[in-house]
Amino acid sequence: MPGRRSRNRPAKPRPRTGRGSGPLSCEEYEARRYELAAELLPRRLRNVALGLDPARRGTAEEFRLRAGRPLTAVFPEGEEELPGGAERVVQGSDLNLTLDIATQLSAYSSVETLRAGYITVPGGFRIGVCGTAVLKDREVSNIKNVSSLALRISRERKGTAEEVLGALRENGRFQSTLILSPPGGGKTTLLRDLVRLLSDGSTGMPGYRVAVADERGEIAVCYNGTPQMDVGARTDVLDACPKAAGMMMLLRAMNPQIIAADEITAPEDIKALEAAANCGVKLAATAHAEGIPDLLSRPVYRSLLSLGIFKKAVVIRMVEGKRLFTVEDVPCCG
Structure with missing residues (x-):
């Protein structure tokens, strides 16, 4: 099925963090x-x-x-x-x-x-x-x-996920989504902004309780328990805990509506995702891949797709020095 494409728009102006006053471009x-x-x-x-x-x-x-x-x-x-x-x-x-x-x-x-x-x-x-x-x-x-x-050199790019969020909903509800790109493609940046939008709510969609299993501290970038990045008002972060164990802890303790995790790589991660999905929790996660065919060529990811828990994928590609987002339906390969 052809994907929906959109070019990455510039981030919205940020509050000034240096000298002077007024917003930064x-x-x-x-x-x-x-x-x-x-x-x-x-x-x-x-x-x-x-x-x-x-x-x-x-x-x-x-x-x-x-x-x-x-x-x-x-x-x-x-x-x-x-x-x-x-x-x-x-x-x-x-x-x-x-x-x-x-x-x-x-x-x-x-x-x-x-x-x-x-x-x-x-x-x-x-x-x-x-x-x-x-x-x-x-x-x-x-x-x-x-x-x-x-x-x-981490950066917030607020608004990055706005252009794809509409395509990740069905009947007004967010659908479990995988974000795909090769290393360095901007997956974590997009996931972070998606978490923020899901947590704070956006046009036509209420805010969700989002739980982040931030194993390597790259999504919320917590320092002494405080997220250094804006991940939204209804977001709970479990930092520096292995993803599989972290997702299960969040599932049991925080009553999330959505669980987010970066870089799914291991069979135990997939088992945790399956457990969360079976409890009615939606998922947002990233994986290193050039696209869905690349995922299907690898046994671990093929087994993930066979579960049918992810409905949408955002594929990030570099085109003429800019990131191009393609939203695709995820096939069930069971």
Whole structure:
């Protein structure tokens, strides 16, 4: 069945977070998030990052710091070294200093998420950490000898999901939906805004109680229990808990009408989704795939589709540097 297509519209103006007053334009907001992320870097690397052409700052998605290698930024079109000569080369001390800045010299407060390979920073930023895993009872208890960092420049793009929400409803009710794209395609950003709209309510649709199983802290980006991203007024977030266990906990404890989860990957995730659907809960989730045919080529996802619990799919594709959303009906392949 042909899908419904729509181009990603610019985000609505955001409240000003820097100096001055008045709303930020979309372009100003995107660039300001880049600058705020750069403030988490040591001064020398911060200056390198701020040497990037201001016109390109709004499209950068991550900073990548690797010991002995130049500082890079990830853009939709790929990863690039930032200009700056020898000053841009990352030293081992830069990695530790970045973590000190991010945790405000209280790394112990981030030990729980560090075991999973990342830390969350006030303001909604997230840093992935690589190094030497410290094992205790055959489980990761910490990471030492840090060798690289991935600083994600997270952004809210409010309004992103508005153009697809209407196609995800039948008889005025939201239908369980999968969001699909290759890595870096914008699935989490779209899911976050969809959660916000479902929670707050929108034209012709009341607000739902939404529960988010935020295993890796990327949807709500909680810091000390407070979401750093707007996920709506009726949303409950379970942070840093494995998705399968988290969905079951939310199902039992929070009486949700919708459960949202990022990156469904394992059979236990599918069992939890099935249990929630059998209790009458609607679902919103993401998966790495180029489209439904790609899902059907993999046993885990083929078994998911065979359950018939997801009715709609939003497929995200990059077309001429812009994200194109296609809403499709999900076939039952049982």
